[in-house]
Amino acid sequence: MKAPPNGFMANSAEGERKSINSELWHACAGPLVSLPPVGSLVVYFPQGHSEQVAASMQKETDFIPSYPNLPSKLICMLHNVTLHADPETDEVYAQMTLQPVNKYDKEALLASDMGLKQSRQPAEFFCKTLTASDTSTHGGFSVPRRAAEKIFPPLDFSMQPPAQELVAKDLHDNTWPFRHIYRGQPKRHLLTTGWSVFVSTKRLFAGDSVLFIRDEKSQLLLGTRRANRQQPALSSSVISSDSMHIGILAAAAHAAANNSPFTIFYNPRASPSEFVIPLAKYNKAMYTQVSLGMRFRMMFETEESGVRRYMGTITGISDLDPVRWKNSQWRNLQVGWDESTAGERPSRVSIWDIEPVITPFYICPPPFFRPRFPKQPGMPDDESDIENAFKRAMPWLGDDFGMKDAPSSIFPVSSCSIRILSINGFFESAP
Incomplete structure (x- = not known):
């Protein structure tokens, strides 16, 4: 079944194979991916769906056709979820059946809330980005020691060299035999015999990733992830991108009008962000009062399938596409990131993707907090010095940021001027 990355439904030429192992699918999808449970309420964002198609086809979103009668979001019942993997690339994707709803009961809302607490990521797995040596036709796969000891059966170190035969299954239930050996100077765990066949068959290159897991039945499974540079190629028989976008949006608009x-199709590795989220997650996010200057955390996937929180600040609130998707909540928050890796982070996010942070101190202290301390040498005095200090600390605020004219949406405390008096963080507020 081809063409899932573009989000357009295709007909299956032959019967579907046995169901894909859910733990392996989620491991290949990534540590931040969690599909809503069947029978739960979700919010579908067609704008995000269209972005997935654009990302898969390497097309700018400015050229995406619009469909004016389609709302920016639809509350839907999730009737079915089927896990798939492309037979040629092993790229994982999910097929979802949605139905718009105008009203819903408590049971469906509870199912949506329970979906937030579910985690289908495997407990035992490791992921490694392949090196040039790993993909060499004459080499083997170097396995980190801790990963080998955690995932593979224990070696018999009375043998010289210690070795064993392993058999792992992939997403399509194909078996792959490997020889696991412990040798070299310094000694290391290697997969030798069978590895080069696996690499050539899967057409893997340096920068791609391989992961091994032990599922709940203690089966050894393995999957792959393609590097971002390797986008799935579309055959000439695939319909044009414009027609594809119109088809997606038209189908959603027809469903919205007729319930x-x-x-x-949802491709987690190609989508910039999830465009089908649990209704409970959306409702929880709507309780957050967003304002300029608000601090937040956001989770991102790191190398070797790890996760890390990055800190940022909301610098603007505006429509991502005011012409096609006016008043849409999809990625309508403009943000700046604390670290120098900001170029790798998105400049826009959605409110349900972030975790607001309560600032542990007041930028402008409350009226009753008026400690006064003598001026200390070397500390900024006038307001221009303070403005420059803030700009150096938070460069994303821009040159037009000024303490005198800061709007109340940025600083919710009553307007005040600030005088920094000591390196220990004491402030003097002036009326």
Whole structure:
């Protein structure tokens, strides 16, 4: 079944194989991916769906056709989820059947809330980005020691060299035999015999990733992830991108008008962000009062399938596409990032993707907090010095940021001027 990355439904030429192992699918999808449970309420964002198609086809979103009668979001019942993997690239994707709803009961809302607490990521797995040596036709796969000891059966170190035969299954239930050996100077765990066949068959290159997991039945499974540079190629038989976008949006608009089911494909490795989220997650995010200057955390995937929180600040609130998607909440927050890796982070996010942070101190202290301390040498005195200090600390605020004219949406405390008096963080507020 081809063409899932573009989000357009295709007909299956032959019967579907046995169901894909859910733990392996989620491991390949990534540590931040969690599909909503069947029978729960979700919010579908067609703007985000269209972005997935654009990302898969390497097309700018400015050229995406619009569909004026389609709302920016639809509350839907999730009727079915089927896990898939492309037979040629092993790229994982999910097929979802959604149906717009105008009203819903408590049971469906509870199912949506329970979906937030579920985690389908495997407990035992490791992921490694392949090196040039790992993909060499004459080499083997170097396995980190801790990973080998955690995932593979224990070696018999009375043998010289210690070795064993392993058999692992992939997403399509194909078996791959490997020889696991402990040798070299310094000694290391290697997969030798069978590894080069696996690499050539899967067409893996340096920069791609391989992961091994032990599922709940203690089966050894393995999957792959393609590097971002390797986008799936579309055959000439695939319909044009414009027609594809119109088809996706038209199907969603027809479903919204008639409360009828429709089918979408979600590709977690190609999508910039999840465009089908639990209704409970959306409702929770709507309780957050967003304001300029608000601090937040956001989770990102790191190398070797790890996760890390990055800190940022909301610098603007505006429509991502005011012409096609006016008043849409999809990625309507403009943000700046604390670290120098900001170029790798998105400049826009959605409110449900972030975790607001309560600032542990007041930028402008409350009226009753008026400690006064003698001026200390070397500390900024006038307001221009303070403005420059803030700009150096938070460069994303821009040159037009000024303490005198800071709007109340940025600093919710009553307007005040600030005089920094000591390196220990004491402030003097002036009326």
